Amino acid sequence: MPQIRLALAQIDACVGDLAGNADLAADRCREAADAGAHLVVLPEMALTGYPVEDLALRESFAVASVQALHRLAQRLGPDKLGELAVVIGYLDRDDTGPRNGAAVLHRGRVVARQFKHHLPNYGVFDEQRYFAAGTTLDVLRLHGLSIGMVICEDLWQEGGPVTALGGAGVDLVVAPNASPYERNKDDTRFALVARRAAEAGAPLAYANLVGAQDELVFDGDSMVVTADGSLLARAPQFVEHLLVVDLSLPDRPRAASGCSAGLDVREVVLSEEALPGWSDTVSPAVAEPLSDEAEVWWALVTGLRDYARKNGFRSVVLGLSGGIDSAVCAALAVDALGPSAVHGVSLPSSYSSEHSRSDAADLAERTGLRFTVEPIAGMVDAFVGRLGLTGLAEENVQARCRGVSLMGLSNMHGHLVLATGNKSELAVGYSTIYGDAVGGFAPIKDVPKSTVWELARWRNAEADRRGEPPPIPPSSITKEPSAELRPGQLDTDSLPDYALLDEVLDDYVEGDAGFTDLVAAGFDAALVEDIVRKVDAAEYKRRQYPPGTKITPKGFGRDRRLPITSAWRERAPH
């Protein structure tokens, strides 16, 4: 049985950092060569980072990407490293414009290149805006084995390029990916990879990015699945990793070039001599997937940490209200950046409860974050007195004085300001624009309120398990939510219970359900009309909200593009 040692390099590439990403790739190639690998696979657009958005259209950037690719090939050329075949994603540009490409580097040269066939143009993806689709498949001959390549979305297509490779008869399929995390996606992925491996009649190696880019976080979860659908190896989530696997492959006839399933399959010969067999095979690592809450927590930590790091921030500042949202944001920030980089500020007004201050202080003590108190009454009075503000205007000015204070501290000390709103609030517009919505990043923007509570409980239980102090004050978890902008105010004055609200939002926002569907699902018609009206009316606020990590199948942002100006309302048919 022919053998090959394969390495998947799960790296955290930064968009636009061609030199830094090439360094990451080169380091992993060296590590793979040291581990005796013959082939290393890096993720989709690992050289440029992903998604590069309209940078794909900038000719200077595409040219620089191709140059960086050739430089990387040369750099890996000498000695033992040159024998390693390296598959890496990059941005190409030809007569048709930019291309989403995967190249093969070998003995100092770029020996093969192939473009993505299926260009996702839904959800957060706009690839048909940028790329022309590939029409050919390059099959590598490496140590007498035939190795096909497909890029990310190509895997998701029934009867697509994988079928063509199966028809040609390859020994192995490798797939560079940039597949963003969303809740429960990893199970979908494994099932998909297994299905495609069966279609190819060969093992499938899936290499994914890790780390965050603006609103997206990549969880890694790289894996190798055999032709019969068993999981041979799996990388841990949310960390960089080199997954090394020995494959013993059945003897089979050489893959056929020419047309297969309507696609042009071309052979690129690197080496025909089979490897001498070996028996001391590496034991493949099969990482346990994280629990649901752990996965969401680490997605949020990664999202915040990478946004801060990749944008040059060493510290964050956030308002601490004593409530659950700011407590969870603070705990995330402490896990992401360490307690000394997190500056929590209690900003009490004359309507703030005693527990708003004491719970914030408790949080600071539990986590070790830097804590200060800055009362806002003087600022609020200046506006209210001068402008005669009353009612909602007076409520909002409190939130805005907090926002201006946090921005002032950010300007003085260079902290990144965190907005602490959750997805349920953002959905119904239960926030003050330029007030609590102020921030460079919003860590729990895509986390429904019900999930915020779940995460708080999980994180505290996790601390218990580790024998550490639970970071989140129990009373922040159990108290009734309140914005505290007027005496005795509770969220439930304006909103339904969050459990019910989140159910309706899940159907309306993520499911895009209409009025009739929502009522058929058992929700009260008046409740539906009220929630839907609030969601639609808050679109203008969401447009000006800071970015935050996407964890659901449909986050607010690139995922859900609705007009601000719209007369359409879901309501009972008339």
Add this chain to the structure above:
Amino acid sequence: MPQIRLALAQIDACVGDLAGNADLAADRCREAADAGAHLVVLPEMALTGYPVEDLALRESFAVASVQALHRLAQRLGPDKLGELAVVIGYLDRDDTGPRNGAAVLHRGRVVARQFKHHLPNYGVFDEQRYFAAGTTLDVLRLHGLSIGMVICEDLWQEGGPVTALGGAGVDLVVAPNASPYERNKDDTRFALVARRAAEAGAPLAYANLVGAQDELVFDGDSMVVTADGSLLARAPQFVEHLLVVDLSLPDRPRAASGCSAGLDVREVVLSEEALPGWSDTVSPAVAEPLSDEAEVWWALVTGLRDYARKNGFRSVVLGLSGGIDSAVCAALAVDALGPSAVHGVSLPSSYSSEHSRSDAADLAERTGLRFTVEPIAGMVDAFVGRLGLTGLAEENVQARCRGVSLMGLSNMHGHLVLATGNKSELAVGYSTIYGDAVGGFAPIKDVPKSTVWELARWRNAEADRRGEPPPIPPSSITKEPSAELRPGQLDTDSLPDYALLDEVLDDYVEGDAGFTDLVAAGFDAALVEDIVRKVDAAEYKRRQYPPGTKITPKGFGRDRRLPITSAWRERAPH
């Protein structure tokens, strides 16, 4: 020679307002029938408004659109109106999902429908996210004439559906459009329509939307061009209009059904009896296109007016600094909404010059807008004193106290807040987030500073021509630009001269030029690096900026989608 009387209905449809848009369409059909027209053409997606963005994916909305179409057909059914053939754009939905359709209504029924073939997925357009492409062409037989249809982007394709209609041999091509305004586009359009009319060998009737939707403004500019490329009729820009034209068409053989240029051409017979000829033909209107400045001005007025009106605002509030940007925004608002709906507030700080107040007062007197003065020193002192702000933090807090004041007035009185920043500032981040960037709408967001001055001069000259007082104080036009956030501050302390800055920005932002191109164009390398760095670093501010009317080929927003997190910098190759 066979004759037909054609009407193009240039209407201001509102996104999502199916009932209101159907009313607009019905009114125009009645008017067309009264004028003796046989065929009326309404714009692309006139029934739903355009663009509906992700509403296209909402099944309830697509179903409602199809129902509204059938209801409109029934409503137009009876009497003389039923004899009118009506071409109207709408949102359809079939097994493949949503479709960008044009339907023909006749005698109370939907008698033909056709889907857009070419789906733009560049610039502000995302149509491949929504629609499957059409593959068939319906040719109407109306009074013995063969009339083909194409939708918007189909016109922009060499060798596309128009070629197929030309091959089949039609007598007339009608084109519903939703083509947004951008500077100098109308000349491109006429040339394009003329080219396609020649390709069709038949007159081409182009019906466009008018009015604004979020950042887009539609200018109308509907026209009829003969097969030999002469302009027969043209509607005025930025107003609703019914353009009625008599066409005398050469005798020609009946158009062939079947395959033409690879597309399936199907005939739909409405009536074969030729019309009795008439000699009292209507004299076709040929509106003069507006001058460049007038066109931009009315685009901005329309954008602001429709945003306010369609979102339920009857008044606006804005800060008046005595500078050119706020003066031009105020003049636009007065032209859009009338002086009594415009609330200008002078918000002087201790660094504000005497002329900042007197020029604002002069503007108020010239335009008749409502004017108040609200000094911010007390508010600023409250923040500075409590938080110990200095330097940039102290500068920004002044802008933010103004923002909070305007939002307070908005909350008290229901005014829409206008942000008065121009495109040059927005490009280089020369604005304070949550300060002068506060607003629900930003009228001159896409207007480079050089153009702001041009517009001010043009608007004053226009007033002179009309014998009215020029709205903009001459000293606001001639004074040196300053943010007045510290003593003696001038924009030129931080930025190059605006004329030079705008040239670089034009190449970098609109032209997507790289470093080498910019230097080759004659700009100083250090200047280029500085400007490019500023533009890239301000992406996070632009993301939270309010929407504003697009007038250039590439506005910030849907037109230019760049990551916030990006290590890519245009610089000298190393």
